[in-house]
Amino acid sequence: MYYSIGEVSNKTGIAISTLRYYDREGMFPNMERSHGGIRVFSDKEMATLRVIDCLKTTGMSIKDIKQFLHWCQEGDPSLVKRRDLFYERLEEVKKQIAALQKTMHTLNYKCWYYDTAVTLGNEDMVKNLPLEKIPEELRDYKI
């Protein structure tokens, strides 16, 4: 299947200007063009966009994603580098999830804090509540 830039934009929700920017950055090596110079996206480029999305979510920069995509072009000699990269990204994502989970606990504490304050109509009373009045599971996340 082949797609115009507008179709790709509609299917993925990625802005046309962004797709052109990615192309300019070399994220679609050997993407085809029509005789008149118009970009022709194939399923290969669609797959690339999914990889870009995945790696972007892990916090990788466009520059580094581009590097990875070029390793893909090199074929088998870069297999180990590419494998190592995914293991690194996996570790990174685990760290990010852990950080978010910690943050989630803090947010739960804050939700309890403000719920209580709104109920009492007064923040100071919550501020001065003794520790044992804070729900046990939230105590450690007081901030």
Next chain:
Amino acid sequence: MYYSIGEVSNKTGIAISTLRYYDREGMFPNMERSHGGIRVFSDKEMATLRVIDCLKTTGMSIKDIKQFLHWCQEGDPSLVKRRDLFYERLEEVKKQIAALQKTMHTLNYKCWYYDTAVTLGNEDMVKNLPLEKIPEELRDYKI
């Protein structure tokens, strides 16, 4: 306890220039200064830094965090707004965790993919592997 900007930077790992930038942005309303004009961070500012870190992790912009900190200054009338903000951030963080977990599955697929390719010394063989040769728990995350 009181701290100089350098001490705060050491304790938190936040660059001095960043602390000054936050101050310039108004994130530390009524922070004290020494007679000579030198910033004096108290435990209140340290707590603010923890809140900033929490909200930044949820993806909030500095501008919006500043807004929240100003609501804090307003006292009880803004309690509901502040509570609602934390519930929003909680939802946001849940979404982020879900996205990261999905990404983690994809990364696990890729790790398996490249492990196999490295073992075989050949990517094409993995590419053409029938679906049932992909570990069951990874099949849905093929990309």
Next chain:
DNA sequence: TTAGAACCTAAAGTTAGCTTTATGTCAAGA
């Protein structure tokens, strides 16, 4: 009292990741 480390400000600079603008070409239907 003096050296130098640590602090201060204002303003300019940096980087990533796009988006916008200006101008022009291509392609498909009436």
Next chain:
DNA sequence: TCTTGACATAAAGCTAACTTTAGGTTCTAA
């Protein structure tokens, strides 16, 4: 064939979140 909407490029512009620079002031320990 003509129109018009979708495409093209190059270059400039934008925003967030800092960081750097330049030049000066304050504080502390010898």
